[in-house]
Amino acid sequence: MLGPILIALLAMVVVGAIGFALVPSAIGDGRAEQRLKSFQGDIRVNRLEQDASRVRDQRRKDLQQTLKSQTAALNQKKRVSLKAMLFQAGMTIKPAAFIRNSIIFGLAILVLLIVLQVPIFFAPVFALAGGYLLPRIYVNRKRRKYQDKFLDELPNAVEAIVRGVKTGLPLNDSIRVVAKDAKEPVRSEFARVLDQQSVGMSITEAVTVLLDRVPLAEVNFFVVVITVQQQAGGNLSEALGNLAKVLRNRKKMKQKIKAMSSEAKASAGIIGSLPFFVAILVSITSPTYLAPLFTTTIGNIWLGIGVLMLSAGVFVMSKMVKFDY
Incomplete structure (x- = not known):
């Protein structure tokens, strides 16, 4: 007797459950649709995040590749030619004229040493060394001063470009402001960048000429930022602002x-100059004391060894x- 009643109760429960599940959707309950929309929204957000992550990874790879290539090119330029050395020192003299002046300078040193009665086999050696080394030391010193002046003003120039970009100016106009108002030699170098663009070069190629003129790591950073921004896009003002902080640090x-x-x-300077001061003082107090170094063969040998x-x-x-820093 209880069997049919129990079966009837179970049937009623099943029918009620089916009705409870189907009737709300039939009368237009939106909870299922809301769940479906939220699920689709999550999928869309995930896709956007994946796309953004993919773009960031690609830009990072582009930046690393550009930085690697620029650094490799910079390392290859450590041994510069005479023409490049004169160009980077800001000198307009041609290599042929520089070599001619070096030879004349060496001959003048030779004549001076002969007049001072320096031994005949020492005079050509000193004249050759002086004619070759001293002009190049002068060019390297001038080149280093040129680069130091450029680095002192470069952070201010980058910040000026950042301010121009933030106010809505194009990059070329911001560089033109720097080329007009910055201090030398930054003003001349950025004016050179604009001149390169006026003859048909792109901004990427023009700033590479700047790296040829001032081959420093800081300038390489600036070139990489401009190059990557032109190739992959991005917030230029933020990138240059970070670069300005790095340059100042x-x-x-x-x-x-x-x-x-x-x-x-x-x-080091005191120790290196001490033998010359001692020789001068000894020669003043006792003029004949060091004479054997210049008048005898064994003295000349020991003098050469000492030098x-x-x-x-x-x-x-x-x-x-x-x-190196």
Whole structure:
């Protein structure tokens, strides 16, 4: 008797459950649709996030590739030719004229040494070394000063470009402002970039010419930022703003290293100049004491050995107090 009643109750429960599940959708309940829309929205958000992540990864790869290629090119330019050295020093003299002036300078040193009665087999060696090394030391020193002046003004120029881009100016107009108002040599170099664009170069090719003129890591950073922005897009003002902060931090670090190494440089200068001061003082107090070094064969040999040892010591000390930053 209980069996049919129990079966009837179970049938009623099943029918009620089916009706409860089907009737709300039949009368237009929107909860299922809301769940479907939210699920589709989640899918759309995930796709957007994946696309954004893919774009960021691609831009990062482009930046790394560009930086790698630019750094490789910069490392290859460490051994520069005479023409490039004169160009990077901001000098307009041609290599042929520079070599001619170096030869004339060496001959003048030779004549001066002969007049001072330096031994005949020492005079040509000193004249050759002086005619070859001293002009190049002068060019390298002028090149370094040119680069230091450029680095001192480069953060201000980058910040000026950032302000121009934030106010809505195009990149070329912002560079034109720098070329008009910045200090030398940044003004001339950015004017050169504009001149390169006026003859048909793109902004990417024009800033590469800037790297040829001033082959420094900081300029390489600027070139990479401009190149990547032109190729992959992005927020130029933010990238250049971060670059300006990096340049200022590197400048502070450079000044700190210079201050910390000044004592070692002073010591090296004193030690390197001490033999000359001692020789001058001894010659003043006792003029004939050092004469055998110049009048005898064995004295000339020992004098040459002393000059070689002193040169090696100066070279080692210069390497010890020279830091790359």
